[in-house]
Amino acid sequence: MRISTVTMYDQSVSSLNRQQSEFLHLSQQLASGKRVVNPSDDPQAASRAVAVSQAQAVTQQYTDARVSARNALSQEESVLNSASDALASAKALVIQASNDTLSDADRQSIASELRGVYETLIGQANATDGNGRYLFGGYADGAEPFTDSGNGIEYVGADKVREQQVDASRLMSVGDTGADIFTSVPSGAGYVAEQGDNSGRLTFAGPDVVDNSDAGYGKRYQVEFGGTDDAPTYSVMVEDDSGNWVSAGAALEDQPYDPEGTSVEVGGLRLELEGAPATDDSVTFGPADTMNTNVFTTFExxxxxxxxxxxxxxxxxxxxxTLNGAMRELDASLDNVLTKRASVGARLNELDVIDSVSGNRELNYAQTMSDLVDLDYNQAISEYSMRQVGMQAAQQAFIGIRDLSLFNYM
Incomplete structure (x- = not known):
C-alpha cells in the first residue's frame, strides 16, 4: 500500500501534538500536586471528591459552631464562678450578723458590705458577652434580664435559651436563663421557714427532717397562733393541691403553746418555736423550691x-x-448556681469530646480526598521523564519525516 508523504506528515504532527498535550497535562499535575486536575481525568474520583469536599465543609461549619458555643459557655462559667463566690461571701456576712452581741451600728456596717455584694451579684446577673448581648436573657438578650420593678429585682428576660447545632446529631444549649440561675433552687435543696407579718416575740429554728417517709413529707405547712396572751395556742395548716391552706388534722388544731419552747412535728419535719407570739402571727415552712427562690429578694x-x-x-x-431563713435560702441559691455551673462544665467537656471525634473524622476525610485526587510524585516524575523522552523522539522523527522529499536528490 502506498503511503503518501502528506499522510506521514499529518500523522507525525498528530503524534507530536498528542505527546505535547500529555506532557503538558503531566506538568500541570506536578505543578498542582493533584492527579485529577480536570473532572475528565477521572470522573468517578472527581464525583466522589465533590461529596467528600461537601462533607469537609459541613464538618468545618460544625467546628466553627463549637468555637462559638465554647466561647459563650466559658463566659457563663466565669460569671457563675464569680456569682458563687458572692453568695458564699453573703452567707458568711449573714452568719456574722446573726451574732446577738452585735450592736445596731455593727449590723449596719455589715449591711453596707452586704449591699456591695448585692450590687455585684446584680451586675453579674446582667453581664454581657462583650458584644452587647446579655448572657442570661435567653432569646431576649438585647436588654437587661433583671430590672427593679419597684417591688424588688425581677427577671424580665425570655424563658428559652439559644441553642446551637454543634454536630450533626447534637443541638446544644449555649446558655441558661437568669430565671433558672438566680430565681430558682434545685429540688431537694432542703427546707426553709419564714415568718409572716409578725408582731410578737416568736422565734423559730429549723425545720429539720425527722422522717422522710411520712405521708405528708414534701408539702408546705403553716403554724398559726391564736388564743390569748396568757394562754396562746397554735394550729397547723397544710397547703392543698389548689394552693389553699386547710387544717393538717384535728390533733394539730388549737394546741397549747409554751413560750419557753415548743416543738411542732408534721409531715416528717420538726420546727422548734420559742418566745411569745401575738395573735395572728404565723410561720410558714416547706421545701426550699416552694418558698422564696429569688436570691435578690433574700438580699433585700x-x-x-x-x-x-x-x-x-x-x-x-x-x-x-429573717437571718435564720436567709441562711437556708442562700444555701439553696448557692447549690443552684453550683449545679448550673456543673452543667456548663459538662457541656464544655462534651464539646471537647465532639472536637476529638470531629478531628478523627476530618483526618479520614483528608485521607480519602488524598487517595482520590492527590498525585503520587514518584510515579508522576518517572512518567514525566518518560514523556519527555517520548516527546523528544517524536520531535526528531518529525524532523526526519519533514525532510523526506525527492527534490532533495535531484
Missing part, C-alpha cells in the same frame, strides 16, 4: 432588717427569724 429582706434598729423584742425576733 436581710438588708431591710440589718439597716433597721432592733430596739424592741419584736424587732429582735424578726431579725433572728
Amino acid at each position: 429582706k436581710v438588708l431591710a432588717v440589718l439597716e433597721a434598729p432592733a430596739d424592741t423584742p419584736a424587732k429582735q425576733a424578726t431579725l433572728h427569724n
Whole structure:
C-alpha cells in the first residue's frame, strides 16, 4: 500500500501534538500536586471528591459552631464562678450578723458590705458577652434580664435559651436563663421557714427532717397562733393541691403553746418555736423550691432588717427569724448556681469530646480526598521523564519525516 508523504506528515504532527498535550497535562499535575486536575481525568474520583469536599465543609461549619458555643459557655462559667463566690461571701456576712452581741451600728456596717455584694451579684446577673448581648436573657438578650420593678429585682428576660447545632446529631444549649440561675433552687435543696407579718416575740429554728417517709413529707405547712396572751395556742395548716391552706388534722388544731419552747412535728419535719407570739402571727415552712427562690429578694429582706434598729423584742425576733431563713435560702441559691455551673462544665467537656471525634473524622476525610485526587510524585516524575523522552523522539522523527522529499536528490 502506498503511503503518501502528506499522510506521514499529518500523522507525525498528530503524534507530536498528542505527546505535547500529555506532557503538558503531566506538568500541570506536578505543578498542582493533584492527579485529577480536570473532572475528565477521572470522573468517578472527581464525583466522589465533590461529596467528600461537601462533607469537609459541613464538618468545618460544625467546628466553627463549637468555637462559638465554647466561647459563650466559658463566659457563663466565669460569671457563675464569680456569682458563687458572692453568695458564699453573703452567707458568711449573714452568719456574722446573726451574732446577738452585735450592736445596731455593727449590723449596719455589715449591711453596707452586704449591699456591695448585692450590687455585684446584680451586675453579674446582667453581664454581657462583650458584644452587647446579655448572657442570661435567653432569646431576649438585647436588654437587661433583671430590672427593679419597684417591688424588688425581677427577671424580665425570655424563658428559652439559644441553642446551637454543634454536630450533626447534637443541638446544644449555649446558655441558661437568669430565671433558672438566680430565681430558682434545685429540688431537694432542703427546707426553709419564714415568718409572716409578725408582731410578737416568736422565734423559730429549723425545720429539720425527722422522717422522710411520712405521708405528708414534701408539702408546705403553716403554724398559726391564736388564743390569748396568757394562754396562746397554735394550729397547723397544710397547703392543698389548689394552693389553699386547710387544717393538717384535728390533733394539730388549737394546741397549747409554751413560750419557753415548743416543738411542732408534721409531715416528717420538726420546727422548734420559742418566745411569745401575738395573735395572728404565723410561720410558714416547706421545701426550699416552694418558698422564696429569688436570691435578690433574700438580699433585700436581710438588708431591710440589718439597716433597721432592733430596739424592741419584736424587732429582735424578726431579725433572728429573717437571718435564720436567709441562711437556708442562700444555701439553696448557692447549690443552684453550683449545679448550673456543673452543667456548663459538662457541656464544655462534651464539646471537647465532639472536637476529638470531629478531628478523627476530618483526618479520614483528608485521607480519602488524598487517595482520590492527590498525585503520587514518584510515579508522576518517572512518567514525566518518560514523556519527555517520548516527546523528544517524536520531535526528531518529525524532523526526519519533514525532510523526506525527492527534490532533495535531484
